[in-house]
Amino acid sequence: MARAAGKPRTVYACAECGHQSPKWLGQCPACRQWNTLAEEVAAPEPKGAGAPRGWGVPGAARPLPLREVEARDEERQRTGIGELDRVLGGGVVPGALVLLGGDPGIGKSTLLLAALDRLAAARPDGTVLYVSGEESARQVKLRADRLKVTAGNLSVLAETDAQKVLHAAEALRPTALAVDSIQTQYLPELPSAPGTVTQIREVAARFMAFAKTTETPVFLVGHVTKDGAIAGPRVLEHMVDTVLYFEGGGAHPYRVLRAHKNRFGSASEIGVFEMKAGGLAEVANPSxxxxxxxxxxxxxxxxxxxxxxxxxxxxxxxxxxxxxxxxxxxxxxxxxxxxxxxxxxxxxxxxxxxxxxxxxxxxxxxxxxxxxxxxxxxxxxxxxxxxxxxxxxxxxxxxxxxxxxxxxxxxxxxxxxxxxxxxxxxxxxxxxxxxxxxxxxxxxxxxxxxxxxxxxxxxxxx
Known part of the structure; x- marks a missing residue:
């Protein structure tokens, strides 16, 4: 029987690899994982023959011969937090897309806000943008006061529409952009709910295109599942340049920041922090x-x-x-x-x-x-x-x-x-x-x- 006109089409998408199936299956035929298919509304087909859905932003770079590409050594920006810089491989690379995951309440937002404050203080001629999809601007301010964040060029945007966030970033041209969290962002043209496989994949692709074309370092905070993996399709971890996990939490006062993937440094570095009343403190001598x-x-x-x-x-x-x-x-x-x-x-x-x-x-x-x-x-x-x-x-x-x-x-x-x-x-x-x-x-x-x-x-x- 034909589907009723105007009724949205639903598909089942794999949370591990993003594979879509018209019906539910116990095992994903692409990645062979069990019980990973979840129902969601399918994205509309592009209008016009062969019309792709754009991921990029205007002003994309033209192809260049590799021998003409200029390589520079002074690429990294120090965050001012030694343990974070160590895990990143010496600092933040312009245009890098960094994914930060960890259990709820472990200190992801605390660490990120402190790092943005120091990045903003190091570049007083620029602006650093912090996008919060889970807290209002006033709530972010309360946490910033507790952490003694004082940079005057650190801006806050409470928004969940990824398109509006990208428009604001295009107008502001920040020296660094942070999105907390990627699961709260959505694109209005996609009928799926925020946090679904399609939304996470498409939103991450837009932020990746923005980072690469403008050479702006972008930090994405990711939720984790009960198994400790970052929520969303596995392709999200493949798209980003660096994946950092916060380990520890609970009643334990120490936090270990570990790099699980790093295209610009070692993937086996760790940083050690201690949670205190005023935020995260670096542990310079873990031994x-x-x-x-x-x-x-x-x-x-x-x-x-x-x-x-x-x-x-x-x-x-x-x-x-x-x-x-x-x-x-x-x-x-x-x-x-x-x-x-x-x-x-x-x-x-x-x-x-x-x-x-x-x-x-x-x-x-x-x-x-x-x-x-x-x-x-x-x-x-x-x-x-x-x-x-x-x-x-x-x-x-x-x-x-x-x-x-x-x-x-x-x-x-x-x-x-x-x-x-x-x-x-x-x-x-x-x-x-x-x-x-x-x-x-x-x-x-x-x-x-x-x-x-x-x-x-x-x-x-x-």
Missing amino acids: ALFLAERPEDAPGSAVAAVLNGTRTVLVEIQALVAPTGYGTPRRTALGIDSNRVALLAAVLEKKVGMEILSCDLFVNVAGGLSLDDPAADLAAVAALASSFRDRPLPPRTLVLGEVGLAGEVRAVSQPEIRLAEAARLGFERAIVPAANARHAEVPAGIEVVGVATVAEALDRIA
Whole structure:
């Protein structure tokens, strides 16, 4: 039966990839994800044969031969917040599109407003525009007063119509533009509601075109789903130049800003902040922060030096081995991959003879940091063995190395800067892979002990 005249056509769009289907499907045929299709109103077809729906803005650049493109070194603008500049790769690149995500209330808007204030103060001849789709201008002012935002050239626009926002930005030509948040913006010509796949994709494309053609850095704040991913189609993360995630929150006072994608710098950098009454405060020395409350002479505690981009951080890995009260022992890990913990426990039982697999294993990275550096393997093994034997490790000992399934301790990258950070914080001894001990330049004040196997490492630690 023909569809009634004037009735809008509905489609089912995938929240992961944006694929559209005329009917609901349990699995998206494009990206193969389950339960990601949601109903929304279809965008109207362009009028006229072959008439595309425009994404760009007037005055688009003409094609140039690559050899004629002028490359400049002084491209980045410092935000004045050292931890944010570190994660961005040294500052904001003109024309960059940055997506900032995180849980509600974690501090995304607080960090962004403070950064815009400093950007505006650094460029008094220009204007910085902050667009709020969730708060009125008066509410933004209340938060700005609490954060002591004083820049006179920081403008606020409370608007959810993306077309009006772009017109205002075209007239104002700001030195930086921030949109809080991308899920609240919409285009009137699209019948879908704000926050749907079509709206997010089209709005992000308009802001991307504005950023690239005017060389204005644009910050987009994104909501996250209950799984921790940025709400909207996955194509949103592909469109932007940089994706930053705020981690932490809840009752924890510390926040970790992590780069998950960065076209202009390292994608493994982190920035550490502490939430205070007056806003977010930078933590210049995360190693001292994460080790500040480490208990003395407590079994199940070991310290590792991990790399996050160009930063070396000393972290405490805690382990608790307890008799199981169930038929199947529990494996719980926070801040470290639980599969990795199970692998290391199996190495301890098979290669060292420690009957640990029948026990409940709990492993935690103190301070809320998430680790993906394999150099922390040996520290996790040492913490598990220490808890199992109920014998504490020497207090000023660093444990470093990747553990293989054969029980060998493999070399890690950049051992010199890891040892230098440990020596700076007063560590006197370091258990490292034998390959690193032979070639690394050892800083003054620290003794380096090279080990080839896990069994040898545990013997030398005691």
